[in-house]
Amino acid sequence: MKIFAVYSSKGGVGKTATAVNLSYCAARQGHRVLLCDIDAQGAASYYFRVKAARSFSGKKLLGGGFDKYIRASDYENLDLLPAHFSFRNLDLALAKLEASTRRRALKNLFDSLSDHYDVLVMDCPPNITLLSENIILAADSVVTPVIPTTLSLVALKQLLKIFRKVGAEEKRINAFFSMVEPRKLMHKDVVEKFQHYPIFRDTQIPFQAEIEKMGIYRQPVGAVSPTSVAAQRYQELWQELWDRSELI
Amino acid sequence: MENNVSYLLPPGYDLSRLYQQLEDLYLLEETGEQQYRSTYLDTWDWRLVSNGVMVERAGYKYTFSNLDGAILASETGSRKPRPLLRDFPQGALREHLAKCMDVRALLPQFTVETAQNDVALLNKDQKTVLRFSVIRQSAEHGDEHRELQPLLILKPLRGYNKPKKKVVALLRAEEFRKCGEDESLMERLHQAFGVDRSITSSKFSCRLSAEASIAEAVQQICIVLKEAMLRNLSGTLEDIDSEFLHDFRVAVRRTRSLLSLLKKYLPQGEVRQFQEEFKWLGTVTGPVRDLDVYLLMTDQYQGMLPVELQPGLKSFFLTLASQRKKDLRQMKAALQSERFSQLIEGWQQFLELLPDRDDYPAGAANCREVAEKIIRKRFKRILKEGGRITPETGDEKLHELRIEGKKFRYMLEFFCSIFAEEATLEYLKQMKKLQNNLGDFNDYSVQREVLLVRLQQLKPTTPDSLALAAALGGLIVHMGDAQQEVRTKFEQTFQNFAAKKNIDLLEQIFAGRCEQPPERKVD
16 A cells, blocks of 8 residues: 655645545546545545544544544545544644654554555645654655745745654655646746756646636546546646656 | 445336435435446356356457456457367466366357446435446347346445445335345346256266166166257257267267166167167267367377477377368268157157057066166176286276276166165265276277377378377377376276275165165066
């Protein structure tokens, strides 16, 4: 099982759209996919119209008893572990764990899923905490959307810093430019300046109405308009990330 | 992933009843409609389904799966309408097929037209919480057509147990019946068309009454054998696979054996004529079968030779294949001749009248007594002849013993139902070990002989004929060694067969009759 964590410390960069659409593309390709919505806001769960059971909690997630809370999406091969409001306290719960297991809690947790799924995608909350460290240690690939703006680049620098702190290999970071508007001069300049850095993948996700409309249709773009540019780009991005994960 | 569950609709059920009730609970969405046609293959004697597997064919694409639909292999394969194992390329499909079809051909057995409607149940957020498909199927098997009982396949989704429970309760209330494990599509097709798999089995089976006269017993046994001949006739004429002819010949051989063993109890003059005719049938079908035996051995023959000698065999098998074409034509002509149909008709008439004739009193003897007497006699003879065989004895004595063994085995098979059946079957197993040894010895001997004759006919003037001569020489040496090996095992095999426990087993066979011995009728 390959674990892809869609992470950025900055909000509004398109993390959920990325997690939802990459999961959909992976499932379409025949992989058995679990999308874990660990962002307490539950946007990914909302997109798939899945609600968590009331009895679910962050404590249960970390305790390993989350199997029965996994739910099928409307798409073949794609299941979802929906977010619960209590996930906002995941950091506190993690802090209470034994020091020896704390940093690798998520990784140990996900190991139990490897017989059932080929791909696990995490939609992560936008913060820099113990949870972020856990995510980075658990993931085979940390997928980080970067809007071509200065602030977004700052978030990327923060990510590199955490990587160094926890001693993770930087080659597991897969940044890509998200919400790109080529008409904006700053976007153009930033992309030109940074695109060739080895940390960046080739595929860029443009700023598209279809992606914004996901909130209305509550479906991945590939399910609503499979021939749209956005759907194609997510497909290309998935392929690029998958091929790279096979090499590592 | 949740498992699908199949339900059979009650006969004549109107689905709108179910839909109305579901609509009170959920939003119903039709998500798809498909129509497709599938052809399912099996051997003539249903070897695939008996092994719990099935093969679906669409053009050149074959899908091999378990009866529950779990796919084990899906590959392109033979283009022939009735392919044999050797027609499939090496691969997973062929490996699976090799485990069950042996030398038989795959025939299109059922064509199924399916109309499938997919429905999703949505909750108030318009999230799918359950899916199901309604399957309506009609099938063809030969010239017959049947409608299968419609199915509803429930496809529960992970994490949505409540909707599943609600719908299952509703289906129960509406008297939908859950499909059992033994109600796969194949099983339902077999049931719909009333397929009786035992009919096409090559195993002899005939239930006799211990009180019947020997004439009645002969009538019943010979009718079973005659039907086996006729059942295998069209497959033999169409040359579908080599087993049709083989089973046809076995039925002829069994008939001949029975007539010869029981000649004292039958009207001798007429029986002698039939014996002649059945002998003719054996003779006209012999050459093709002999060649089949070689052609089926193609791979084994190749394997017996070192790689350098293998190409020489190619022309040998090509010659055999072209000879078989000629022999097949002659055999077909014989089997379509007036002589053959007269034989079958005359035989049928003879058998129908046999038990009621009063011109030969010996036929009224009790079948059990006669059978026991003959079986004991044959057994003693086997023990005597087998016991005399020493390492110095000539090959022909082993051949004679093989024939004796065959007659003995046939008698046990014919009359199995009136003796202790289990003991008989156990005994036949023991018998098989001896027969396999003698059979192998005979096969090597005959094949070696034929190869020698072929070798002597060769004029090694060309590189091809030289290569053939070398290959034949290699085979002859190999077979000589193998035959010798079988021969050295004979003594031990025979001793095992003639062991006291086997002799006791034979007594158990005779002692185990269920009924009291009937009063002796006219002797």
